[in-house]
Structures are given as C-alpha cells and as structure tokens.
Amino acid sequence: MVKMLRLIILSFLVCFFNTGKALSQGKNGSKLERFAVINVQKVLRVSAATRAVKPQIKKIRAKIKKQIQDRERALRIENEKLQEERSILSAEAYKQRRRIFQSKVSTLRADVQGLRKRLDAAGRAAMFQVQRQFRIVAAEIAKERNLQIIIPRATALFVLPSFDITDEVLKRLNTRLPNVKVELPTAKGIPATNQKAR
Template sequence: MKHLRYRQMALAMMAFAVLAPVTAPIARADTTQPAQQIPVAIAVIDIQQILRDSSAAKSVRAQVDKQKDTYQAQIAQQENALRDVDKKLAEQRATLSADDFAKKQDQLRQQMDQLRQNSEKLKQQLEDAFNAGMGQVSQALAGVLTDIAKQRSLTLILDKRAVPLSANGFDITADALKGLNAKLPSVTIPKPTQ
C-alpha cells in the first residue's frame, strides 16, 4: 500500500515535470523580465536491450565466457589431480609415520588452499574484465546518444524502464543500437593472469 502511494507520487511528479514548461533564467541586469522558455524534446531508450543486443556487448560476453570455460577446465583438472593425491595419501596412511602423514596432509591442504585462492583471483579478474568491456560499451553509447540528441535537438533522453508509457515515436533504441554497432563493433577485454 505504501509502495503504491510512492509510485503514484513519482508518476505524478514525472507527469508534472513533462507537462510543466521548462524555464532557464538568463543573466540580465533587469530581473523583472520573464525567463526564456526552453522547448522540451524527449526521447526514450531501452538501455537493457542495447546492452544485450549490441555487437560490442555480445563480444564482451563471448570473450568472458570463453575465458571462463578455459579456466574452469584448468581448475577442474588441478582439482582432480589433488583428489588423486589425497586418495593415494589415504592409501599410504598405514605405511607412513604420523609425522610424515601429517606433513603430507598439510602440504595437500596448502595446495588446495592455493587452488581455491587462484580460482577466486581468476573469477575476480574475469568480473573486472567484463566490467571494463561493458564500461567501454557504455562510454561509446553515451557518445552515440549525445550525437542523436544533437541531431534531433533532444533535451532529455529517458530510460524506457523509468517511463510507464510512451508513444513509439519517442523510442530511439533502434537508432542508438545501429549507431553503437557502427561506432564500436567489438571490444577486446584483457585476459586474466594466473
């Protein structure tokens, strides 16, 4: 109930913002004159669609997925090797002294911890690479939107998710996607270091 009231207030404020004339004061010696009217030209854009469908964003996801698959295979191979060592160590338990067994078990635990740390490090590096790549996409998109705004004399571009209703003529998603694909067809992300 409370959320509905806030949503209604937000919609009313958005409607007021769209319908109210925009005025910007102009520096003048005489402040009794009215402010200059600025025409409002609005467009909406589906940013999620662009970040999903642009060729650059797709290239970022494909590179991250490929690197992830490669490193997961390597880590799985290392885990299997450590399991084999653990199994052999269990078989040798009866023939080793308690100290030797404890030392080997400690070495195995250290190797497992090291593998876990390497895995976490690679995961973080992949996440950082993804964020860096998508940052390049977002930066290029901002340039494309600036160009579209200048060409069409737009004063405001809103994310489609923030607009409950708009006419199709306000939607510039297709033009922005086309412009982004032309400006940035792909992105090369850094490879994680091991």
C-alpha cells in the first residue's frame, strides 16, 4: 500500500508539473499569483474510499489463504497415501502416480502466484479509482478559485495555512467517492493500471 501511494503521488506530481509552462508565466514573464498546496499523501491515506479498500483486501486475502491451505492439506494427505501404497505398487505404477502428484504440486504453486498477482491488481484498480477522483476534485477547486498551479505540500518548505486546500479536497473526495468495491479479476481479466484518468 505504501509503494502504491508513492506511485500515485509521483503521478500527481507529473500531472501538475507538466502543465507548469502554461500556467507559471505569461508572455511578459509574470510571476505566479495564485497557487495552493495539497497534502497528497494524507488525502490518499485517510480518505473514506482508501479506508474502505483495506478491509476488503484483507478479507479477500484471508479467503485465498484458506483455499491454498485446504489444497496443501489435500496434497499432504495424497502424498502420505502414496508413500503407504508404494510397497504394493509396481515401479511403473508408482512412477506414474508420482508424476501426477508432482503435476498437482506445480499447479498449486502457479495458482498461488497467479492469485497474488490478481490480488495486487485488484488493489491497484481500486486505488486508481481513488486517484482519478482525487485529481478531478483538485482540478475543480483549481478552476473555482482560479488557481494557476497546485503543488504537493511535501515540496513546500513553508506555506501559510490559507493556501492549504487539503481539508477541502478530502471533504469533497469523501462525498464524491465514499466507498470503492474491490473486485478480484479473473486470471485472464487483470485490468490495466497505466490508464490515464479521463
């Protein structure tokens, strides 16, 4: 989750600083007159939608863990039974049964890796929704207040509280997106995470 927040913050920085040339100076080189700051990390950490994501991820992870443990238990029982029957099986029969068992073990390992990727994708997709709405809210406030630029609070050494719009952004974001549903994608349906917010 921490790495995810860092990536989102970096994306936010790129988005706003890429527009800096158009906003920072006019033809006569006039300086910035209207700007604001946002505590990006705080908004993305404590928003209602973000808080809704964590318990859903935890629940899905617990369900996956139980499924894996059940399959591991079944494989242990199968292996024990195979060892018990080894003395009464022909060499060829035992070898064939062993190959089948090893194939099941390999399948389980692959499934575990796949489930982890799907869970990560589900978390990223959910946070992408939060990020998208966050940027929309910030842009709306910038338009309403005729702001020339919005910068992350962490990049400013000092700023007066009157320039900080974090609370307003957080309030609107919570109203606009109070919850996000986390959905585990199918193995072939992992959503792209590098889409740009529209």
